[in-house]
Amino acid sequence: METKKLVKLGQLEINETILVIFVFTILVFIGMIFLNRYMQASIEKEKQDYEKGKTLALLEAITNMPELRCSAQGIERECLDSLKLLAFHENVFGLRKVSVVVAYPKQLNRPCSSTTYPACNEFLLYDNKPSLIIGEERISSPVSVYYPIDGVYRIGVINITRYIRG
Amino acid sequence: MRTLGGSMFKQIAKGEKRRAQVELFGTAIILVLLVLIATFAVRFSIGPKSLAEKTELKESIIANNAFNALFKATLCGKQMQELIIQCYFEPNAECGCEFVKQELEKIGQTVGYEYEFSATANKGVYLEQNFCTGDSKIAASPYKTSQNSILFEFTFRLCGINIH
Numbered sequence: 001m002e003t004k005k006l007v008k009l010g011q012l013e014i015n016e017t018i019l020v021i022f023v024f025t026i027l028v029f030i031g032m033i034f035l036n037r038y039m040q041a042s043i044e045k046e047k048q049d050y051e052k053g054k055t056l057a058l059l060e061a062i063t064n065m066p067e068l069r070c071s072a073q074g075i076e077r078e079c080l081d082s083l084k085l086l087a088f089h090e091n092v093f094g095l096r097k098v099s100v101v102v103a104y105p106k107q108l109n110r111p112c113s114s115t116t117y118p119a120c121n122e123f124l125l126y127d128n129k130p131s132l133i134i135g136e137e138r139i140s141s142p143v144s145v146y147y148p149i150d151g152v153y154r155i156g157v158i159n160i161t162r163y164i165r166g
Numbered sequence: 167m168r169t170l171g172g173s174m175f176k177q178i179a180k181g182e183k184r185r186a187q188v189e190l191f192g193t194a195i196i197l198v199l200l201v202l203i204a205t206f207a208v209r210f211s212i213g214p215k216s217l218a219e220k221t222e223l224k225e226s227i228i229a230n231n232a233f234n235a236l237f238k239a240t241l242c243g244k245q246m247q248e249l250i251i252q253c254y255f256e257p258n259a260e261c262g263c264e265f266v267k268q269e270l271e272k273i274g275q276t277v278g279y280e281y282e283f284s285a286t287a288n289k290g291v292y293l294e295q296n297f298c299t300g301d302s303k304i305a306a307s308p309y310k311t312s313q314n315s316i317l318f319e320f321t322f323r324l325c326g327i328n329i330h
Contacts, residue, residue: 049220056224063231078234103277104239140327141228142277144235152240155277 055139055162058093062125062158063143070146079144079153085123086112097161098126102145104155118147132166225304229324232279233306236322241269250320251313254287263293270295280326286319298325 062068063080067088070081085100100123107121138161145156237247242261244252246269253263274281274297282303285293303323310319 053220056220056227059224059227079238104273106276139224142232142235142279144238146238153235153238153245155235155239155273157277 051162052137054094055096055137055160058096058098058160059139059141059158062098062160063141068125070148077146079146080156080158082112082118082123082145082147083149085125085145086114086117088123088125090126091128093126093128093160095128095130095163095165096126097124097129097163098158099124100143100145100156100158102154102156103142107154118149129163130165133163134166135164137162137164222304225324225327226306228279228327229304229306229322232277232281232324233309233322235277236270236273236283237309237320239269239273241265247309247311247320250285250293251311251318254285254292254316254318255314266293267295271297278327279324282323282325284321286321287316289317289319298323300325302326 066076067090068080068084070077070079070084080100102121102123108116108119110116110120110122112118112120112123138159140157140159143156143158145154146152147154237245239246241249242265244261246266249261249266252259252261253266257263270283280298280300282296282298283294284291303325306322306324308319308321310317312318
């Protein structure tokens, strides 16, 4: 009688343990689902932050590229050469658009090409737009643009637009 | 009697062991919770700061670029920097102080940024323009030069960007 009671008590305890383990497993499972979602969102945010940082780094890099920077007799200056802007054809900036718009003094509002230069205001350096985009992010900064033929400096705005692919 | 006492002792010892196990488990859970809380606290205290640092870096780059572009702009056949220095020596020249002030205002409006600019000669302010409507200001690195034994210092603070 005593043994039977002890066995029943033991079974009850095993059932209780199984139930606790079952509930604990469900809780861990739910926790993992939430953690996974949080991690995914966090990784996506990290990616966006990284891309933002990359665009910011490009702002520094583009204005310092020897292919664009103006120089006279081997001495580099803090400006972009308009003739170099016209001839620039690189394909290295990913899903972005890079353009320089001359804002001051006011120029004719039209894209620059070998036929319109220097009576134009927009130099399109690069544009790689994917077919499907869900948004755009833009960083702009004033830059000095040098016109070597006239020997004058104008104020431009460099725009770096990042396309967010859908 | 002896057998009953031994059995009771065994049961008490078993109960103590179980209680100790439960307490150990409780301590482990508390430790895990503390580690989780600490991890989240660190995560959230570091996050916004690095974002603020990035924004500050971006604004600092833009402020320095804006100052550089402003200073190099060619007007009346001279660069703005030369015109600002000329404003000290010949304030009433054709492209003197009034012209410089007008152009400084026009540049901010055309390019799309608000800024504060000041020029000093031997530490005395002789040209000061403030087009800021807000408070937040990001300073560009000041620029110093000397001419005719006079030390010129130019400061530029960017306070609003509205580039179209």
